[in-house]
Amino acid sequence: MGRAPCCAKVGLHKGPWSTNEDKLLTDYILANGEGQWRSLPKKAGLLRCGKSCRLRWMNYLRPGIKRGNITKDEEDLIIQLQSMLGNRWSIIAGKLPGRTDNEIKNHWNTHLLRRLKKEGIEAPKKSHKSLSKKSNKEPSKKKKYKKKSKNDHVKECSSESTTSNSFGSLASGISTITSTSNQEQEEVVDKLVEEEAKTSQDSDISWSPFELDDLCYCPRIEIFTHEDRILFDHDDRECDFSLQEVAPMMGDNLLDKVYYEYLQLL
DNA sequence: AAATTCCACAACCGCATCTAA
DNA sequence: ATTAGATGCGGTTGTGGAATT
The missing domain is CATH 1.10.10.60 (Homeodomain-like)
Known part of the structure; x- marks a missing residue:
């Protein structure tokens, strides 16, 4: 079964998110809740793919996310x-x-x-289940993008902890x-x-x-x-x-x- | 000080699975 | 029961910055 792309890829932003995009996404989700990722970008005024919005929210903007310093x-x-x-x-x-x-x-x-x-x-x-999805796949051709400076990110979570397991x-x-x-x-x-x-x-x-x-x-x-x-x-x-x-x-x-x-x- | 290599990680891609019509 | 669309997941890549030469 053929599948359409998750979103029209023409004219959408890629690469690192700007502060403004983050704000738009955060504001929209805080007001309307998560979900409806496909239609979210349009409603939130973002020129992003829904998947990209979801990923950004889940991995970065979502409240309560700890960053760095894995204990x-x-x-x-x-x-x-x-x-x-x-x-x-x-x-x-x-x-x-x-x-x-x-x-x-x-x-x-x-x-x-x-x-x-x-x-x-x-x-x-x-995983215990076979996860070899990409065995015969050609290497993907990635578009280049500029990464946001690490200094733009706030680092949290620092507590050192002890453990019984070496x-x-x-x-x-x-x-x-x-x-x-x-x-x-x-x-x-x-x-x-x-x-x-x-x-x-x-x-x-x-x-x-x-x-x-x-x-x-x-x-x-x-x-x-x-x-x-x-x-x-x-x-x-x-x-x-x-x-x-x-x-x-x-x-x-x-x-x-x-x-x-x-x-x-x- | 400049060049090179290494490292960390955000973000992309494609496939699998779920869901609703 | 079928199928198209939406969502979730894991593998992978590309880049900036740090470390090393």
Whole structure:
């Protein structure tokens, strides 16, 4: 199915946003609320694509956005969530108040990935779902634009925080996961999804919470089929845990809770 | 001091998914 | 059930500024 461009590209501004554009967008959204991105630029008096407006609002103008100085705790959480969820930046961002998916993605690519490499750890590159959208794509031809000076941006958020997890221990945890488990997980999930499609049963398939054991997680597959809950360990052996039994195992660990919420969403 | 390289990050693009007619 | 349009997401690029040579 062919698709029209998200907006007419003729005569629209591109590149960095001016202060005036920011003000127009902010004023309009504060008065009328988010949404209707396609028609928003016209209504707000902006010569911008709706997608561009949305991106600018979500990543920059939206109230409550923290900028810069990602704390060690936040980094740790990003690393752990990424190891579990892959590059699902929007989900990860949802667990870091005030942070945007774009910022987390950038931080991952510029800081954390490099650190992992330094540690000799290969981080998982993709989400559990296949995300290879661009495998056969030609390199895009970008229009050049002038970047706004960094000094134009107000930097906030500075608090240094302490953390119980060293990068090394996190990294070793990730290593455990990525070296074997992710691939296994993907294979099993693929298998299960296939199975589900065949049987057309009304079942959900999702990842179970990880069991914390010195940051070496033991992922399990969890299958919900109507009222039955079955848990498999990483060797595909059935475990006799119910979700209710598993939940308390997670204790107070933030990551577990985050993951538990994620499961609920699935 | 000038040239070069590296880094951070805003913003773009294209595809996937959702939604409403 | 179909399909066009809207929205969301993740990968990638290009640029300015900082760091290094």
